[in-house]
Amino acid sequence: MYGADVAFLSFVDDRYQWMKAITGNGIGSSIERERSVCQIMIASGEPLVFGDMQKEPKLNGHPVAPFLPFRFYAGVPLLTPEGAAVGSFCILKHEPQDAAGFDVSTLIDLAAVSMDEIELWQHNQVLERAAQTDGLTGIANRRAFDQALERASRRVRRTQEPLSLLLLDLDYFKALNDTAGHQAGDDVLRQFACVVAQAARRPDDVAARYGGEEFALILPSTDQTGALEVAQRLGANLASAEIPHPRGIDGLVTVSIGAVTADPATEFTAGALVSAADAKLYEAKRTGRNRVVAGPLP
Template sequence: MFVVPRPPSNEAERLKILFSCGILDTEKDERFDRITRLSAQFYDADAAFIGFVDDRTQWMKSVHGGGIAPWADRDQTICQIVIASGKPLVIGDLQSDPRLQGHPALPRLPFRFYAGVPLMTEDRVAVASLCVLKHAPQPADEFELSPLQDLGAIAMDELDLWRRNQDLRRLADTDSLTGLANRRAFDAALDRAWRRFQRTRRPLSLLLVDLDRFKLLNDCWGHQAGDEALRRCAPILSEAGSGSDDLAARYGGEEFALILPDADGAQALETAGRVRSLLASARIPHPHGIDDLVTVSIGIATLGPELDPGLDPGLGPEIGPEIGLDSAGSPETLIARADAALYRAKQQGRDRSVVYTAA
C-alpha cells in the first residue's frame, strides 16, 4: 500500500540549494532537452523528463514525449520516492507493484514502466529526478540503470553550470548604489513569478515603494544625502521580505519594488507594515519629512484569494479590499495596478500603504 514518504532529513538544505539555483519556472533550455531526448532514445522510452521538486510541487524543466504534465503536486508524484530516498527507483509495472497500490496518480497515468534517478549535488542532496517511462511493462531486473545514472550526472553538470552563470548574472543584475537587484533583474524575476502564478494559481503580490519628497531631500542637502538615504533604505527592503523567493529591487530613481511569490493580500500588507516599521526605526533624516524623517508610500497589488474585509492591519488610513484571483493578462498588468495604488497613496498625503482595488 502506498504511503507518502517523509521528506529527507536534509529537506531544509535541499530546498535552500534548489531555490538558490534560480531554475524553477524558467523557459525551455536545449541543454536539458538534449538529455531527456537522449534518455528516451537510448531506452526506446515513450517519455522522459527532468523534474525539480520543491516543498509542494514537481516542476518539469524538460519533457520529451507525451503524457507528462508540466507540473504536479509533490504528494501526487512517484518521483517523491526518489527525492526522499536519494536512490534510483525502477518499477517494472506501475499498476501491479504493491508499493504503489492506492497511489492517487496511477489511474491517470498512461504508463506502466518507470525508472528514475536522483540528480544529486556534491553534498548528496537530491534536487531533481531524471526519469524514463514506457506504456508497456518491462521486468525491472532487466533494466540497465547505469546509462540513466550517467545521463543524470551530465544533467547535474549542466545544473552546476547554470548555477555558476546565475552567480555571474547576479553580479551584472545588481544595482551599484544600493546592492539590490536592478531593473533588469526585477523584470526577469517578475516574469518567473508570473509563470509560477499561472502554474500553481497560488497568490502573487507586488509592492512598489517610493521615498516621499525625495526631490526636496536632494535639493536641500544635495545628491550625496539622497544617495545615502537610498543606501540605508535598501537593507530595510531586503529584511522586510520573508519568503525564500522574495526579491527586493531598485525599480528606478527613489522607487523600490518587492516581489512576493506565494504571498496573499494579508501577507503583502504585513510586509508593507514591516517596511514602514523598520524605516521608522532607522530614523533616516529628511529636511521636510514627517517628524524630519524619511517616510515611504507603498502601492500593493495581489493576484490571489480575496482579503478578509475584517482584517485591520493598521498600515495606513486607506486600506482597500484585495482583488480576487483573476486572469490579468501580463506581469505589466500587476505593475500597473501596484503603480495605481502607489499614486493613490501619494494623493492621500503620503506615508501610507494602499491596496489596489478595481475602483
C-alpha cells in the same frame, strides 16, 4: 586515447566525492571520500596510477577497491589556480596494465581544460549577478525585477497561489537631494534598500530598486492580507531607523507604498500587475504620503 572502459570527472566536498560526468558502467554517482580510491590522489594533489588495484600494496585493506570490477586506475586532480584539489579526472580498465610506462600527460591536459571551463562558468556567474544587481544599493536592479516578476507571474498559474507586488517610493526625495545634496540622497537610498531587503524574508521574495527612489517587493504565495502586513512592517522598520530628512514628514524619511494582489483565478500579465501597483502608489501619494494603499488586481 587510452582505450579505457570507464572515464569520469568528479568533485569533492568535505564528505563526499560526486561523479559529475561518467562514460561507461560500474561507477556510482557519489561515494564517501574516505571510501574513495580517488581520495588518495586528491589528498596528495598529484597524479596517481595503479597498474593492478588487486595487487597494489597501498590498497591493502581498502574498503572499496577489492570489490571494484576494475584492475587499472589512473587519475589526476582538478586543481584551482591556488593549487587546491577540488576533484578528479580518472580512467579505469577491467584489465591490468603496466603503470610504469603509462603517460598521464593527456589526463593532466584534460583536467586543465575542465578547470578552465569551470573558471569560465564561475566568471560568467559573477558577470550575471553584476548585471542583475543595482550598483548603488546592492539589491536587484530593474532588469532582475522584470525577470523575477515574469517568473512569479507564470508560477501563479502552476501553483494556483496568489501573488502580491509592492511598489515603494520615498517621500519628498527630490527635496532631500536639493537640500542635503546627492551624496546624502545616495546614503538614504542605500539605507532604505537595507530596510526593503529585510522585508524579503523568504527565498522566493525579491527586493529590487525599480528606478530612482522607487523600489519594489515581489511576494509570491502572498494574499492581500499578507501583503498589507509586509508593507506595514516595512514602514514601521523605516520609522525605527529614524533616517533624517531635512524637509520630510516629522523630519524623517518616509515611504508611500502601493500594494496589489493577483488572484490565481484571474488571467493577468506582469505589466498589468505593475500598472495596478503604480496606481495604488499614486493614490498613496495623492492622499498624504507615508501610507499604504492596497487592493486586488482589477
